[in-house]
Amino acid sequence: MSLALGVLVSGSGSNLQAILDRVREGSLDADIRVVIANRADALGLERAREAGIPTACVLHADFPRREDFDRELVRLLRQAGVEWVALAGFMRILTPEFLTPFAGRVVNIHPALLPACAGLHAQRQQAEHGVRLAGCTVHFVDEQMDHGPIVIQAAVPAFADDDEASLGARILDMEHRIYPQALQWIAEGRVRVNGRQVVVNGVARTFTGPHWTNPPLEPPFDR
Ligand code: GAR
Numbered sequence: 001m002s003l004a005l006g007v008l009v010s011g012s013g014s015n016l017q018a019i020l021d022r023v024r025e026g027s028l029d030a031d032i033r034v035v036i037a038n039r040a041d042a043l044g045l046e047r048a049r050e051a052g053i054p055t056a057c058v059l060h061a062d063f064p065r066r067e068d069f070d071r072e073l074v075r076l077l078r079q080a081g082v083e084w085v086a087l088a089g090f091m092r093i094l095t096p097e098f099l100t101p102f103a104g105r106v107v108n109i110h111p112a113l114l115p116a117c118a119g120l121h122a123q124r125q126q127a128e129h130g131v132r133l134a135g136c137t138v139h140f141v142d143e144q145m146d147h148g149p150i151v152i153q154a155a156v157p158a159f160a161d162d163d164e165a166s167l168g169a170r171i172l173d174m175e176h177r178i179y180p181q182a183l184q185w186i187a188e189g190r191v192r193v194n195g196r197q198v199v200v201n202g203v204a205r206t207f208t209g210p211h212w213t214n215p216p217l218e219p220p221f222d223r
Contacts, residue, residue, distance in 0.1 A: 003030040003187040006082035008073070008090035009037050013044020015088035015109055018176035019183065020051045027220050028180045029187040034080035036073060038092055054080065060092060070098035077102075086183060091120075093145055104193065106141040107186070109179050111171045113137060113153055118146035123168035126158060134158040134167055136175045138182040140193060149198045151182045151191060154213040178213055181221035 007016050016035060022028035035048035036056045048055045056076050063069035074097070077085060087108040099106060112122035113135040119125075126134040135155040140148035154174035158167050185191050190201040203215035209222040216222070 004083040005030045006077045007035045009044030010091040013047045022180035067097040124164040127167045
Protein backbone atom coordinates (compact mmCIF):
# COMPACT_ATOMS: atom_id res chain seq x y z
CA MET A 1 0.00 0.00 0.00
CA SER A 2 1.29 3.43 -0.94
CA LEU A 3 2.61 5.55 1.92
CA ALA A 4 0.53 8.74 2.29
CA LEU A 5 3.47 10.98 3.10
CA GLY A 6 3.89 14.58 4.18
CA VAL A 7 7.38 16.09 4.08
CA LEU A 8 8.49 19.01 6.25
CA VAL A 9 11.48 21.08 5.14
CA SER A 10 13.30 24.23 6.21
CA GLY A 11 16.00 24.62 3.60
CA SER A 12 17.54 23.21 0.45
CA GLY A 13 15.39 20.08 0.36
CA SER A 14 17.98 17.81 -1.22
CA ASN A 15 16.64 14.92 0.88
CA LEU A 16 13.15 15.77 -0.34
CA GLN A 17 14.56 15.65 -3.89
CA ALA A 18 16.04 12.20 -3.26
CA ILE A 19 12.62 11.04 -2.07
CA LEU A 20 10.86 12.62 -5.07
CA ASP A 21 13.34 10.98 -7.46
CA ARG A 22 12.79 7.54 -5.95
CA VAL A 23 9.02 7.96 -6.10
CA ARG A 24 9.25 9.03 -9.74
CA GLU A 25 11.42 6.06 -10.72
CA GLY A 26 8.99 3.74 -8.93
CA SER A 27 11.30 2.34 -6.25
CA LEU A 28 9.64 4.20 -3.36
CA ASP A 29 5.96 3.42 -3.01
CA ALA A 30 4.88 6.76 -1.53
CA ASP A 31 2.26 9.30 -2.42
CA ILE A 32 3.62 12.67 -1.32
CA ARG A 33 0.46 14.54 -0.38
CA VAL A 34 2.03 17.83 0.68
CA VAL A 35 5.37 19.51 1.37
CA ILE A 36 5.35 22.11 4.13
CA ALA A 37 8.11 24.59 4.94
CA ASN A 38 8.53 26.95 7.86
CA ARG A 39 10.48 29.40 5.70
CA ALA A 40 9.17 31.12 2.60
CA ASP A 41 12.57 30.92 0.90
CA ALA A 42 13.02 27.16 1.41
CA LEU A 43 14.26 25.74 -1.89
CA GLY A 44 12.42 22.56 -0.97
CA LEU A 45 9.13 24.31 -1.80
CA GLU A 46 10.39 24.99 -5.31
CA ARG A 47 11.44 21.35 -5.74
CA ALA A 48 7.98 20.21 -4.66
CA ARG A 49 6.21 22.61 -7.02
CA GLU A 50 8.35 21.40 -9.89
CA ALA A 51 7.29 17.85 -9.08
CA GLY A 52 3.63 18.90 -9.02
CA ILE A 53 3.25 18.33 -5.26
CA PRO A 54 0.99 20.66 -3.23
CA THR A 55 2.93 22.95 -0.91
CA ALA A 56 2.27 25.11 2.11
CA CYS A 57 4.35 27.58 4.04
CA VAL A 58 3.75 27.99 7.76
CA LEU A 59 5.98 30.65 9.27
CA HIS A 60 6.72 29.82 12.89
CA ALA A 61 7.20 33.52 13.60
CA ASP A 62 3.48 34.00 12.91
CA PHE A 63 2.57 31.86 15.91
CA PRO A 64 3.02 33.10 19.45
CA ARG A 65 3.41 29.60 20.89
CA ARG A 66 5.12 26.46 19.56
CA GLU A 67 1.91 24.49 20.19
CA ASP A 68 -0.09 26.79 17.90
CA PHE A 69 2.44 26.35 15.11
CA ASP A 70 2.34 22.57 15.58
CA ARG A 71 -1.46 22.53 15.56
CA GLU A 72 -1.49 24.35 12.23
CA LEU A 73 0.95 21.81 10.77
CA VAL A 74 -1.28 18.95 11.92
CA ARG A 75 -4.34 20.63 10.43
CA LEU A 76 -2.67 20.99 7.02
CA LEU A 77 -1.24 17.48 7.05
CA ARG A 78 -4.60 15.95 7.97
CA GLN A 79 -6.37 18.02 5.34
CA ALA A 80 -3.96 16.57 2.79
CA GLY A 81 -4.66 13.00 3.96
CA VAL A 82 -1.16 12.46 5.34
CA GLU A 83 -0.53 9.34 7.44
CA TRP A 84 3.26 9.43 7.76
CA VAL A 85 5.53 12.45 8.15
CA ALA A 86 9.15 12.71 7.03
CA LEU A 87 11.24 15.55 8.44
CA ALA A 88 13.82 16.46 5.80
CA GLY A 89 16.05 19.18 7.17
CA PHE A 90 13.17 20.58 9.21
CA MET A 91 14.83 22.64 11.91
CA ARG A 92 12.07 22.95 14.50
CA ILE A 93 11.47 20.85 17.60
CA LEU A 94 7.99 19.33 17.60
CA THR A 95 5.75 19.32 20.66
CA PRO A 96 3.24 16.67 21.76
CA GLU A 97 0.63 18.79 19.97
CA PHE A 98 2.19 17.44 16.77
CA LEU A 99 3.62 14.13 17.92
CA THR A 100 0.49 12.77 19.62
CA PRO A 101 -1.74 12.82 16.51
CA PHE A 102 1.10 11.28 14.46
CA ALA A 103 2.43 9.02 17.23
CA GLY A 104 4.97 6.52 15.88
CA ARG A 105 4.57 7.86 12.34
CA VAL A 106 7.15 10.64 12.21
CA VAL A 107 10.71 10.00 11.00
CA ASN A 108 13.74 12.23 10.70
CA ILE A 109 17.18 12.21 9.13
CA HIS A 110 20.14 13.47 11.10
CA PRO A 111 23.66 13.97 9.69
CA ALA A 112 25.58 12.01 12.35
CA LEU A 113 25.81 8.58 13.91
CA LEU A 114 23.39 9.17 16.78
CA PRO A 115 23.59 9.35 19.72
CA ALA A 116 26.87 11.10 18.86
CA CYS A 117 26.64 14.68 17.67
CA ALA A 118 22.96 15.40 18.14
CA GLY A 119 21.76 18.95 17.68
CA LEU A 120 22.81 21.71 15.33
CA HIS A 121 25.84 21.65 13.01
CA ALA A 122 26.40 17.91 13.36
CA GLN A 123 28.76 17.87 10.37
CA ARG A 124 30.92 20.58 11.96
CA GLN A 125 30.84 18.81 15.32
CA GLN A 126 32.18 15.63 13.68
CA ALA A 127 34.85 17.41 11.62
CA GLU A 128 36.08 19.41 14.61
CA HIS A 129 36.11 16.39 16.91
CA GLY A 130 38.26 14.46 14.45
CA VAL A 131 36.03 11.39 14.27
CA ARG A 132 37.25 8.69 11.88
CA LEU A 133 33.77 7.40 11.12
CA ALA A 134 31.04 9.94 10.51
CA GLY A 135 27.60 9.22 9.14
CA CYS A 136 23.87 9.70 9.21
CA THR A 137 20.82 8.25 10.88
CA VAL A 138 17.14 7.80 10.05
CA HIS A 139 15.16 7.58 13.27
CA PHE A 140 11.66 7.82 14.67
CA VAL A 141 10.91 11.16 16.26
CA ASP A 142 10.05 11.46 19.90
CA GLU A 143 9.84 14.47 22.19
CA GLN A 144 13.60 14.69 22.70
CA MET A 145 15.81 16.11 19.99
CA ASP A 146 17.52 13.55 17.70
CA HIS A 147 16.63 10.79 20.11
CA GLY A 148 13.99 8.30 18.92
CA PRO A 149 14.52 4.64 17.87
CA ILE A 150 16.95 4.16 14.97
CA VAL A 151 15.85 2.62 11.65
CA ILE A 152 19.11 2.74 9.66
CA GLN A 153 22.55 4.29 9.92
CA ALA A 154 25.26 4.81 7.31
CA ALA A 155 28.93 5.30 8.13
CA VAL A 156 31.37 7.27 5.98
CA PRO A 157 35.09 7.87 6.57
CA ALA A 158 36.27 11.21 7.90
CA PHE A 159 39.77 12.46 7.10
CA ALA A 160 42.16 14.82 8.87
CA ASP A 161 41.84 17.38 6.09
CA ASP A 162 38.04 17.31 6.08
CA ASP A 163 36.09 20.39 7.01
CA GLU A 164 32.39 20.82 7.63
CA ALA A 165 31.69 21.18 3.89
CA SER A 166 33.73 18.23 2.59
CA LEU A 167 32.55 15.88 5.33
CA GLY A 168 28.99 17.18 5.01
CA ALA A 169 28.94 16.38 1.29
CA ARG A 170 30.11 12.80 1.93
CA ILE A 171 27.43 12.37 4.60
CA LEU A 172 24.71 13.96 2.43
CA ASP A 173 25.36 11.49 -0.38
CA MET A 174 24.52 8.68 2.06
CA GLU A 175 21.51 10.57 3.46
CA HIS A 176 20.04 10.52 -0.02
CA ARG A 177 20.40 6.71 -0.11
CA ILE A 178 19.24 5.72 3.36
CA TYR A 179 16.19 7.98 3.69
CA PRO A 180 14.26 6.64 0.68
CA GLN A 181 15.30 3.11 1.68
CA ALA A 182 13.94 3.54 5.21
CA LEU A 183 10.69 4.98 3.87
CA GLN A 184 10.31 2.08 1.45
CA TRP A 185 10.75 -0.39 4.32
CA ILE A 186 8.00 1.47 6.15
CA ALA A 187 5.80 1.43 3.02
CA GLU A 188 6.32 -2.34 2.80
CA GLY A 189 5.15 -2.71 6.41
CA ARG A 190 8.49 -4.24 7.45
CA VAL A 191 9.36 -1.81 10.25
CA ARG A 192 8.37 -2.44 13.86
CA VAL A 193 9.46 -0.51 16.94
CA ASN A 194 10.13 -2.45 20.11
CA GLY A 195 11.24 -0.06 22.84
CA ARG A 196 14.51 1.46 21.62
CA GLN A 197 15.01 -1.27 19.04
CA VAL A 198 13.69 -1.09 15.50
CA VAL A 199 13.16 -4.42 13.76
CA VAL A 200 13.23 -4.34 9.96
CA ASN A 201 11.86 -7.65 8.74
CA GLY A 202 13.85 -9.64 6.23
CA VAL A 203 17.00 -7.53 6.08
CA ALA A 204 20.44 -9.09 5.64
CA ARG A 205 23.03 -9.07 8.41
CA THR A 206 26.06 -8.98 6.13
CA PHE A 207 27.56 -6.14 4.16
CA THR A 208 28.10 -6.94 0.51
CA GLY A 209 27.68 -3.63 -1.29
CA PRO A 210 29.96 -0.60 -1.54
CA HIS A 211 28.08 1.27 1.20
CA TRP A 212 28.52 0.67 4.88
CA THR A 213 25.03 0.81 6.30
CA ASN A 214 23.09 -1.18 8.85
CA PRO A 215 20.74 -2.66 7.84
CA PRO A 216 22.37 -3.14 4.41
CA LEU A 217 20.69 -1.26 1.57
CA GLU A 218 18.58 -3.38 -0.76
CA PRO A 219 18.34 -2.94 -4.55
CA PRO A 220 17.87 -0.41 -6.06
CA PHE A 221 18.81 1.72 -3.04
CA ASP A 222 22.30 0.17 -2.94
CA ARG A 223 23.20 1.77 -6.29
C1 GAR B 1 20.56 17.43 6.10
O1 GAR B 1 21.94 17.23 6.23
C2 GAR B 1 19.81 16.85 7.29
O2 GAR B 1 20.35 15.66 7.75
C3 GAR B 1 19.98 17.96 8.29
O3 GAR B 1 19.77 19.13 7.55
C4 GAR B 1 20.20 18.92 6.22
C5 GAR B 1 19.08 19.30 5.29
O4 GAR B 1 19.49 19.22 3.97
N1 GAR B 1 19.06 17.82 9.38
C6 GAR B 1 19.37 18.10 10.64
O5 GAR B 1 20.45 18.54 10.98
C7 GAR B 1 18.26 17.83 11.64
N2 GAR B 1 18.78 17.78 12.98
P1 GAR B 1 18.42 19.21 2.80
O6 GAR B 1 17.48 20.37 3.08
O7 GAR B 1 19.25 19.46 1.56
O8 GAR B 1 17.72 17.88 2.79
